Amino acid sequence: MNKKNIVDLITNIALLILSCVILLFPNLKIVNIKLVLGLLFGFSTIFKLTSFIIVFKEKDYESLFTSIISAAGLISIFFLELTTKNIALILLIWLALMCIIKLKKADYYHDRKNKMWIFQIFNLIAFLTINLILCLNLMYKNEIQILIISFYFIINYLLDSLAPLVSYLMESK
Numbered sequence: 001m002n003k004k005n006i007v008d009l010i011t012n013i014a015l016l017i018l019s020c021v022i023l024l025f026p027n028l029k030i031v032n033i034k035l036v037l038g039l040l041f042g043f044s045t046i047f048k049l050t051s052f053i054i055v056f057k058e059k060d061y062e063s064l065f066t067s068i069i070s071a072a073g074l075i076s077i078f079f080l081e082l083t084t085k086n087i088a089l090i091l092l093i094w095l096a097l098m099c100i101i102k103l104k105k106a107d108y109y110h111d112r113k114n115k116m117w118i119f120q121i122f123n124l125i126a127f128l129t130i131n132l133i134l135c136l137n138l139m140y141k142n143e144i145q146i147l148i149i150s151f152y153f154i155i156n157y158l159l160d161s162l163a164p165l166v167s168y169l170m171e172s173k
Helices: 003-023 033-054 062-079 084-111 116-135 142-172
Strands: none
Touching: 003 033, 003 142, 033 062, 033 084, 033 142, 062 084, 084 116, 084 142, 116 142
């Protein structure tokens, strides 16, 4: 497994663990939606930027763009009143921008005649479908919103964790 795949896998697993911890917040009586989104977007920004810096020589800007989008999400939650519609809007804009990054990554693999592009397109479709369903179900009280948002990020990082593993399996053939 090359350095970039290892770093991506570790980063995604760390963010997946963070999302699982946030899933426990309603049980701990932590129902501040601004705190939850701040933690998720903040750690995503930090981890993805660190990932980009570590593998800078690979010339892969996916982590950089993801960190910029997450930073924009982090900034937006502090400047907007977090109504249900605004939360859904922030997550949908984040989703749309992430889809562009994933589509660009699939195009990168397709241009190099790498079969990984098929997996990237499948990953993009799954990512888009699942996240649209989750975004449309935010019309509940804060505890339920935190659970939905946690599942939203758990699924995102699970799907992102599959890419380095599939890439490794395809390299080993």
